[in-house]
Each structure stands twice: as C-alpha cells, then as structure tokens.
Amino acid sequence: MKLVTAIIKPFTLDDVKASLEQLGVLGMTVSEVQGYGRQKGHTEVYRGAEYSVDFVPKIRVEVLTEESSVDKVVSAITESARTGKIGDGKVWVTPVETVVRVRTGERGTDAI
Amino acid sequence: MNTGDTAWVLVSAALVMLMTPGLAFFYGGMVRAKSVLNMLMMSFIALAVVTVLWVLYGYSLAFGDDVGGGLLGGLDFAGLKGVVGQLVGTAPKDAGAPWVDGHQIPHLVFIVFQLMFAIITAALISGAIADRAKFWSWTLFIAVWVTIVYFPVAHWVFNFNGFTGVEFVGGWIANKLGALDFAGGTAVHINAGAAGLALALVLGKRKGWPREPMRPHNLPFVILGAGLLWFGWYGFNAGSALAAGDLAGVAFLTTTAATAAAVLSWLVVEQIRDGKPTTLGAASGAVAGLVAITPACGYVTPLGALAIGLVAGALCALAVGLKYRLGFDDSLDVVGVHLVGGLVGTLLIGLFASTEVNAAGKDGLLYGGGLDLLGKQAVAALVVMAYSFVLTLLIGFAIKKTIGFRVSDEAERAGIDEAEHAESGYEFSSLRGGGSSIGRTADALAKKVTTGAAKED
Numbered sequence: 001m002k003l004v005t006a007i008i009k010p011f012t013l014d015d016v017k018a019s020l021e022q023l024g025v026l027g028m029t030v031s032e033v034q035g036y037g038r039q040k041g042h043t044e045v046y047r048g049a050e051y052s053v054d055f056v057p058k059i060r061v062e063v064l065t066e067e068s069s070v071d072k073v074v075s076a077i078t079e080s081a082r083t084g085k086i087g088d089g090k091v092w093v094t095p096v097e098t099v100v101r102v103r104t105g106e107r108g109t110d111a112i
Numbered sequence: 113m114n115t116g117d118t119a120w121v122l123v124s125a126a127l128v129m130l131m132t133p134g135l136a137f138f139y140g141g142m143v144r145a146k147s148v149l150n151m152l153m154m155s156f157i158a159l160a161v162v163t164v165l166w167v168l169y170g171y172s173l174a175f176g177d178d179v180g181g182g183l184l185g186g187l188d189f190a191g192l193k194g195v196v197g198q199l200v201g202t203a204p205k206d207a208g209a210p211w212v213d214g215h216q217i218p219h220l221v222f223i224v225f226q227l228m229f230a231i232i233t234a235a236l237i238s239g240a241i242a243d244r245a246k247f248w249s250w251t252l253f254i255a256v257w258v259t260i261v262y263f264p265v266a267h268w269v270f271n272f273n274g275f276t277g278v279e280f281v282g283g284w285i286a287n288k289l290g291a292l293d294f295a296g297g298t299a300v301h302i303n304a305g306a307a308g309l310a311l312a313l314v315l316g317k318r319k320g321w322p323r324e325p326m327r328p329h330n331l332p333f334v335i336l337g338a339g340l341l342w343f344g345w346y347g348f349n350a351g352s353a354l355a356a357g358d359l360a361g362v363a364f365l366t367t368t369a370a371t372a373a374a375v376l377s378w379l380v381v382e383q384i385r386d387g388k389p390t391t392l393g394a395a396s397g398a399v400a401g402l403v404a405i406t407p408a409c410g411y412v413t414p415l416g417a418l419a420i421g422l423v424a425g426a427l428c429a430l431a432v433g434l435k436y437r438l439g440f441d442d443s444l445d446v447v448g449v450h451l452v453g454g455l456v457g458t459l460l461i462g463l464f465a466s467t468e469v470n471a472a473g474k475d476g477l478l479y480g481g482g483l484d485l486l487g488k489q490a491v492a493a494l495v496v497m498a499y500s501f502v503l504t505l506l507i508g509f510a511i512k513k514t515i516g517f518r519v520s521d522e523a524e525r526a527g528i529d530e531a532e533h534a535e536s537g538y539e540f541s542s543l544r545g546g547g548s549s550i551g552r553t554a555d556a557l558a559k560k561v562t563t564g565a566a567k568e569d
Contacts, residue, residue: 045386046390047445048429049322050386
C-alpha cells in the first residue's frame with residue numbers, strides 16, 4: 001500500500017477530485033496548508049509599507065492506494081493540477097505499513 | 113424651544129455615539145488577530161469612563177462659566193445639577209458663534225451631544241499605542257487626559273460667550289482669538305493626533321517593529337469601520353450646526369464632497385507610488401477627508417470642500433510614511449491621519465472660508481479676507497497641538513513611572529488579548545474547542561451535578 005501526497009494550487013482541487021473519482025478512488029483527505037517552493041511568496045502593500053508574504057496558501061491532498069494503481073493516481077493528480085505556471089505544486093509517494101478501518105477493524109487493502 | 117432642532121441634535125448625538133464602535137472596528141481590523149479584542153476595548157472603554165466623568169464634572173469644566181482667561185469652565189454644572197428644563201442656544205450674533213438666534217434646544221440635549229465628542233477624541237488616541245498598553249493604565253490615562261486636556265480645550269474652542277448661560281463667558285479660541293472651528297479640527301483631531309504622537313513616544317515601539325510584518329488582520333472590518341465613521345460623521349459635522357436648517361445642509365454636503373475627493377486623491381497617490389489602489393487606502397482616505405473637513409464644514413463652499421479633501425487625502429497618504437523615517441511606532445497612523453488631516457482642515461479655512469456660506473464666519477484669503485484669518489487659524493492649531501503634546505507626555509510618563517503603561521514582553525509576544533483579557537477574538541480551529549472547564553466554573557458545575565444527583569436519591 002502507498003500514500004500519495006500532493007500539494008496543489010487551491011483552485012485546482014475540484015479538478016483533482018473529479019479525476020480521482022473517475023479512477024474509482026473512494027476517499028481522500030484534504031487540508032489547507034501554507035508553504036513555498038521555487039515560486040516564493042508575493043508582496044503586499046499597506047499604507048505604503050511593503051510586506052513580503054513568504055508562505056502561499058496551498059491544498060494538501062492525501063490518498064491511500066494499492067500498489068497497482070499508484071501510477072494512475074499520480075498521473076491523474078499531476079494532469080488535473082497542472083496549469084504550466086510556476087507554483088503548481090508537487091506529488092510524492094510513501095510506503096504504508098498497515099491501514100485499519102476504525103468501524104470494522106478490517107486491515108490492509110480491505111481497509112482502503 | 114425649537115422641536116425640529118432638538119430632534120436633529122438628538123439624532124446627531126446618537127450618530128456620533130456610533131462613531132466610537134465604528135472607530136473600534138476601523139482600528140481593530142488593522143491590528144494582528146492576537147490583539148483585536150484589546151483594540152476594540154480601548155475604544156469601547158472610552159464610552160464608559162468619559163461618560164461618568166462628563167456627568168460628574170467634565171461638562172462643567174468645558175461649558176461652565178469661565179474661571180479666568182478663557183482657559184477653563186467653572187463648576188456651575190457639576191453633577192449636571194439644575195440643567196433640567198433649561199435651554200441653550202441664545203448666543204448673541206456679535207459673540208461670533210456660528211449659530212442663529214432663536215434656535216434654542218434643551219440643555220440636556222446639548223450636553224449629551226457634546227459628550228459624544230469627548231468620548232471619540234479619547235478613543236482616537238488608542239491607535240497610536242496598539243498591541244502594547246495595559247488595559248487599566250489606558251483607562252486611567254483616558255480619565256486623566258480628558259480632565260486636564262480635553263475638557264479645557266473643548267472650553268477654549270466650543271464654549272461661546274452666553275451660550276450655556278446668560279452672561280456666561282466662554283473659551284479664548286472661540287471668543288477672544290476668533291479662530292474658526294466648526295466641529296472640532298483643533299479640539300478633537302489636532303488634540304488627539306498630538307496626544308497620539310506623545311504616547312507613542314512614551315510607550316516606545318512594539319517588539320519587532322518595523323522589521324516584523326504587522327499587517328492588518330481583517331480589512332473588511334477596516335472598511336466597515338470607515339463606513340460607520342463616515343455615517344456617524346454627519347451627526348458630528350451637520351449636527352454641529354445645532355439646528356435643522358440651511359447650515360446643517362451645508363455641513364452635510366461639504367462633509368460628503370471632501371470625503372469623496374480624499375478617497376480619490378489617496379488612491380491616486382497609492383497608484384503612482386505603490387502601483388495598486390488598496391482597500392486600506394480607500395478607508396484611510398475617507399477618514400482623512402472627514403478629519404480635514406471637520407473644522408471647515410460650516411464655513412466653506414462645496415468647491416472649497418473638494419479642494420480641502422483633495423489636499424488632505426494626498427498629504428495624509430504621504431504623511432503615514434513619516435513614522436518609518438523618524439522611527440516612532442504610531443501604530444495605526446493617528447498622527448498621519450488625524451494630526452495632519454486636522455492641520456490641513458484648520459489651516460485651509462484661512463484660504464477657503466466665505467461669509468457667503470456662513471454669515472457668522474469670516475472671509476479667508478481667497479475671498480478677500482487677507483491673511484488675518486489664516487494667522488488666527490495657525491495660532492489656534494499650534495497652541496492646541498503644543499498643549500496636548502506636552503500635557504500628554506507628562507501624563508504618560510507619570511503613569512509609566514507609577515503603575516506602568518506597557519504589558520510585559522512575553523505578553524506582547526503571545527498576544528495582548530490573552531494577557532490582558534483572558535480571551536481570544538477568533539475560534540476557527542475545531543481542535544481548540546476540545547478544552548475542558550477548569551477552576552471556578554468546573555467546581556460550580558461539579559457541585560451542581562452532585563447536588564442534583566443527591567436529590568434524585
């Protein structure tokens with residue numbers, strides 16, 4: 001089992017979600033996060049005083065998946081989150097030792 | 113008694129009252145989220161403490177019979193005794209009062225209208241020392257400051273001979289000097305602006321200023337507050353005609369015209385200097401225009417008002433940058449907006465005042481009056497500024513050396529709301545809601561549950 005984590009631009013979330021649903025992904029967790037990569041932040045001006053805002057709002061999407069569908073999930077996310085401009089985000093995959101469904105106690109791939 | 117005038121002044125008093133909560137939001141939106149409640153409270157407490165003092169002796173010091181030199185009123189109205197059933201507003205025309213004979217209103221209506229001015233003047237100062245003043249020290253400051261600064265200055269500027277009592281003598285600026293100040297450019301704005309500068313110097317900079325970003329946490333609050341201020345300002349300016357007539361109409365229109373012009377000129381300065389017109393700039397421009405037209409609103413033409421607004425908006429937009437060069441942390445620009453705006457309006461009366469607008473006024477430089485009026489305006493502005501600045505420095509240092517004026521560094525870092533009020537302004541995260549009751553609340557609750565259970569048995 002794998003955990004796919006994606007950092008994406010907030011306005012691409014609906015597209016990412018739709019493309020994952022098309023693949024048959026049954027659940028995901030999203031959170032509002034802030035950060036920066038090569039894009040860096042932006043500048044705001046208040047009464048003539050400039051402030052550099054380093055951390056930019058992003059969305060983190062987390063999806064648990066079976067080994068066999070990892071590539072499909074990753075490419076679905078990257079394709080639907082891509083705008084071609086700097087700051088589109090990143091996707092990474094980490095191995096998962098075990099998963100338990102809280103309600104039933106099912107373990108492993110059955111719990112995904 | 114004129115019932116139409118009475119109704120208008122009563123409504124105006126309520127409008128001016130709303131300016132103080134409006135100011136609280138204007139300021140509250142500009143601070144960081146961790147100090148929004150304290151900022152709101154600094155304005156709100158002025159409603160409480162100034163009102164109590166006004167009833168006890170404040171009104172009397174401002175509007176009682178002069179005790180000498182036009183400097184201070186006596187204790188004729190202490191405790192507001194004997195004012196029920198009295199009328200005011202019989203100022204003879206030759207005294208230079210801007211009001212018309214025969215428009216009398218109940219004394220109590222005038223008292224409550226003027227109270228609202230005292231409240232907001234004290235509240236205005238709070239913007240200069242955002243995020244760092246002990247709450248009770250600030251409250252004590254207000255009490256002392258209105259007593260020895262605002263009440264006397266209001267006497268100088270607003271108390272006309274014979275207005276609150278036959279044979280009563282008023283203040284020196286209104287009667288002897290004859291400078292024009294329709295609604296409080298000197299007594300309210302220059303006064304509060306100079307006091308703000310003095311207090312910002314006494315308390316010192318916020319930790320981390322100006323290196324750390326201290327950007328406004330809620331600009332919608334700021335524009336809401338500016339809107340409430342603009343709305344309430346009609347009571348402040350048009351209400352100062354103290355009659356529901358032509359002069360109130362003049363003040364209403366000039367107030368609107370100057371404010372509109374100041375919004376535009378502030379935004380143009382921002383567009384040229386920073387490349388973008390901002391929400392904060394629009395709100396600030398509106399307030400700068402309102403401040404500048406305040407002393408002039410009953411004396412200038414609509415075109416004169418546009419000119420005053422244009423100058424005030426542009427000049428204040430540039431003036432708010434001064435604190436970074438000079439190194440004083442006037443956190444929310446009380447100096448840049450109120451002191452500078454107040455000076456602009458008070459001095460420009462010397463150019464734009466016209467007796468065609470108000471026969472009780474004077475002609476300025478552009479209307480054939482020469483430099484005489486401009487000179488008087490400058491004297492009034494400078495004396496009020498110097499008096500307020502020096503006295504505020506003294507009061508501030510006295511509080512600093514005795515009970516202390518600033519919260520601890522740790523409290524300032526963590527947020528003054530938690531340190532001074534044991535509250536937080538916002539509860540956005542569901543995680544923080546998971547706390548459990550502790551202390552007295554929990555004890556009382558436990559006791560109640562136990563007694564209830566015992567009864568059931």
